[in-house]
Amino acid sequence: MxxxxxxxxxxxxxxxxxxxxxxxxxxxxxxxxxxxxxxxxxxxxxxxxxxxxxxxxxxxxxxxxxxxxxxxxxxxxxxxxxxxxxxxxxxxxxxxxxxxxxxxxxxxxxxxxxxxxxxxxxxxxxxxxxxxxxxxxxxxxxxxxxxxxxxxxxxxxxxxxxxxxxxxxxxxxxxxxxxxxxxxxxxxxxxxxxxxxxxxxxxxxxxxxxxxxxxxxxxxxxxxxxxxxxxxxxxxxxxxxxxxxxxxxxxxxxxxYLDRDNAYRRQLADWYLEALEGETLIEPVLVSPGCESSRHLFQVRVAKRDEVLMAMNEHEIYPGVHYRDNTEYRLYNSGAGKCPAAHKASNELISLPMHMGVTKNDVEFIVETLKKVVRTGL
Known part of the structure; x- marks a missing residue:
């Protein structure tokens, strides 16, 4: 869970x-x-x-x-x-x-x-x-x-x-x-x-x-x-x-309990950042200076994102994606090609598990698994 x-x-x-x-x-x-x-x-x-x-x-x-x-x-x-x-x-x-x-x-x-x-x-x-x-x-x-x-x-x-x-x-x-x-x-x-x-x-x-x-x-x-x-x-x-x-x-x-729960989410984010330190193939999305974030998400960027997600699922780890570039949807495709940074991010982003049930050991397991998956080159 x-x-x-x-x-x-x-x-x-x-x-x-x-x-x-x-x-x-x-x-x-x-x-x-x-x-x-x-x-x-x-x-x-x-x-x-x-x-x-x-x-x-x-x-x-x-x-x-x-x-x-x-x-x-x-x-x-x-x-x-x-x-x-x-x-x-x-x-x-x-x-x-x-x-x-x-x-x-x-x-x-x-x-x-x-x-x-x-x-x-x-x-x-x-x-x-x-x-x-x-x-x-x-x-x-x-x-x-x-x-x-x-x-x-x-x-x-x-x-x-x-x-x-x-x-x-x-x-x-x-x-x-x-x-x-x-x-x-x-x-x-x-x-x-x-x-x-x-x-x-x-x-x-x-x-x-x-x-x-x-x-x-x-x-x-x-x-x-x-x-x-x-x-x-x-x-x-x-x-x-x-x-x-x-x-x-x-x-x-x-x-x-919101402040208490958010404090734990920030602790989870710190553990993720610590576990990812020095890793060149996985880029964490950082919080802007001066922001005490609710940390609803902890996102990283990787190459071959879809393949990475499938490999993580095989290890019973189920990250998410936030979000697909809206200009890829038919309703909004008039904006396609006008936001290259967002489009690139959309193809690289993974949201890692963030909730009160995640422990430090879970974070270490998730990150170690992610590192192995990414390093294999798929």
Whole structure:
């Protein structure tokens, strides 16, 4: 089991206690625990606003939809993005009827500010920065490019629960940050996420839009008094994107242990780096200076990656790949050939097992096996 890529570590009794409370109160949907989760997340991160959603994916779409309608962007408005991400990042752009423009990545596998600047046009309205594996890369440089040009910044922090820079949790300087609490993330539920707007008015609008555009959610109506508590208005077309109390109950438990678990992930990364020291055929992907990464991923680059993966599987070690260059997919092939560094990385990357069940002995076995596989030349 230790050689699987991800194995979430649920504190089962505590999770069941929270779920039982929801069931006994007869309130499993929006409200009650979701409110508690939002408050706990704001306290943990220091972010001013947080709205609990059913996934990171819906949060990204909601962010782009809200920006487009708020600022009056046309369908030809461009969003600079990365090809090295899970497809939900780029799907959200298209779902909002905006145009994705792919920029290349740097040595940290995050957006390269040099290529970002090259890709900016008068149609560029936003940029989405993906903190791959919990890494911040050169985010500060990309952020400055955007601030200087009044370009909106969306931080896709799906891997960044617990990532800090200079002791401060990420997300405070983006226009909107979206986190993932999906099944194998560092802060795991079955599936949920959090959208964190910088501005209060955006947070208030997001709460309505995530509940079909209704201006008073069921929990608020239930808590109110008087004969008219059933009345509400529908101000604009919205979506059913809100989270529920069962997921929030699990999330609250995961949040209690997030820093402890992330510290262990960083220890695993240190053990991997130590075991790989001096190895010339395996290149670890490093964390940028000043970043205390969540270490959702530990990635290395190797030649003949696919053959290496198959050989590792034969030793019952099951790494992963994060990610396939999105421009290789039919939907995004208009960007093919425009991001050579991302394309090269996509063909070399392996994500090694990173979870609470991996021990130092496991790390040494995984690395020794990887070295033998790579050195054989296949």
């Amino acid at each position: 230790a050689t699987q890529l991800f194995v979430p570590n649920f504190r089962v009794d505590e999770c069941l206690e929270g779920i039982r409370e929801c069931l006994e109160k007869g309130w499993t949907g929006l409200g009650f625990k979701t409110v508690e989760m939002e408050e706990a997340w704001k306290t943990y991160t220091g972010l001013p606003h947080a709205h609990f959603l059913s996934s990171n994916t819906v949060g990204l779409h909601l962010a782009f939809h809200m920006m487009k309608t708020k600022y009056g962007w046309g369908d030809d408005a461009e969003v600079i993005t990365t090809p090295l991400t899970f497809v939900s990042t780029n799907h959200a752009i298209i779902q909002a009827e905006l145009t994705p423009v792919f920029a290349d990545v740097d040595q940290y596998l995050c957006l390269d500010p040099v290529d970002v600047e090259r890709k900016i046009t008068d149609k560029t309205k936003a940029i989405i920065f993906v903190g791959l594996g919990g890494n911040v890369g050169q985010y500060e440089k990309v952020l400055k490019l955007c601030k200087d040009r009044d370009i909106k910044v969306v931080l896709d922090a799906a891997h960044m629960a617990g990532t800090r820079v200079d002791g401060k949790h990420v997300g405070h300087d983006a226009d909107v940050t979206v986190f993932s609490f999906q099944a194998v993330k560092n802060l795991a539920t079955a599936d949920s996420g959090m959208i964190c707007f910088r501005d209060k008015e955006d947070d208030e609008r997001a709460r309505k839009l995530a509940w079909l555009g209704i201006n008073k959610d069921t929990f608020a109506r239930t808590a109110s008094q008087g004969a008219y508590k059933w009345k509400y208005d529908v101000e604009e077309l919205g979506f059913k994107y809100h989270g529920n109390s069962i997921m929030a109950a699990i999330g609250l438990v995961s949040l209690k």
